[in-house]
Amino acid sequence: MALTALAACGAAPVGHAPPAFPCSSHRIGEVVVTGAPRNAVPQLTVLEGTLDDPERTTRIAGVATEGLRARGYAAASIAVSRRAGCRIDLEVAVALGRRYRIAGITFVTRDEFPAAERLAVLEDALGTVNTVGGVYIEYRMLRALVELERRYRDAGWLEARLGAPRTAYDPAGTVTVQIPVTAGRRFRIGSVRAVGVGPLARDAVLQSLGLRAGDYYDGPRIRAAIERARRKLARRVELRTNLADGRPEIDLEAIVEVAR
Numbered sequence: 001m002a003l004t005a006l007a008a009c010g011a012a013p014v015g016h017a018p019p020a021f022p023c024s025s026h027r028i029g030e031v032v033v034t035g036a037p038r039n040a041v042p043q044l045t046v047l048e049g050t051l052d053d054p055e056r057t058t059r060i061a062g063v064a065t066e067g068l069r070a071r072g073y074a075a076a077s078i079a080v081s082r083r084a085g086c087r088i089d090l091e092v093a094v095a096l097g098r099r100y101r102i103a104g105i106t107f108v109t110r111d112e113f114p115a116a117e118r119l120a121v122l123e124d125a126l127g128t129v130n131t132v133g134g135v136y137i138e139y140r141m142l143r144a145l146v147e148l149e150r151r152y153r154d155a156g157w158l159e160a161r162l163g164a165p166r167t168a169y170d171p172a173g174t175v176t177v178q179i180p181v182t183a184g185r186r187f188r189i190g191s192v193r194a195v196g197v198g199p200l201a202r203d204a205v206l207q208s209l210g211l212r213a214g215d216y217y218d219g220p221r222i223r224a225a226i227e228r229a230r231r232k233l234a235r236r237v238e239l240r241t242n243l244a245d246g247r248p249e250i251d252l253e254a255i256v257e258v259a260r
Helices: 054-070 115-122 138-154 199-209 219-233
Strands: 003-006 013-016 028-034 077-084 088-095 101-108 166-170 174-182 188-195 237-243 249-256
Touching: 054 077, 054 088, 101 115, 115 138, 138 174, 138 219, 188 199, 199 219, 199 249, 219 237, 219 249
Parallel strands: 028 088, 101 174, 188 249
Antiparallel strands: 003 013, 077 088, 166 174, 237 249
């Protein structure tokens, strides 16, 4: 009896020629896919002709499920059953559910971090994942939020914490994402000083740094200033930071290697 697979979601079944494998109770014969096209779960269909390993099949089904969810089928599931005969045939029942696209991403905060940069940090896979119009993938979002939290701290919000994203799925096929942000205080530079050398060298270091008390703490700018001072003075310069007691300020201390 000819076995069939779906050519497209909701389309009429089309013929799929059974693989010509010899009988073996230890090998997988045909992988029959229902509920979706065969090419929706290639991780499973390539098992035809391989040695039967139920644990491996379970793991691969999990990978295939995550692959479907990464394509926007947030509620996708796969059930695999085994049918013993001349060979072990796999029956793969796929439930896709509705495909979702992101309708909006909002940050629950009143801080002044650039809104465009926040969204750009989250965007993944050439603008197809975790962006408006794209699909939502949680683990990639969590990874991006770690990077976004680092950027907050680099911009002076040294106590910033980003919470887990909250999602709301609409039956129409959209999902909205809310991200809570506890930014805390934004820190400024309290003082800038150089130590370890004489007054002339200290003045040269401070001029090379170009950092001023009262400016907002800016991690990339400060790191670039230290590198600039190292090159200009041809000396080792290290930075020490100290939080001012009770004030949203951070003191910078450039420790300069004494020339020998």
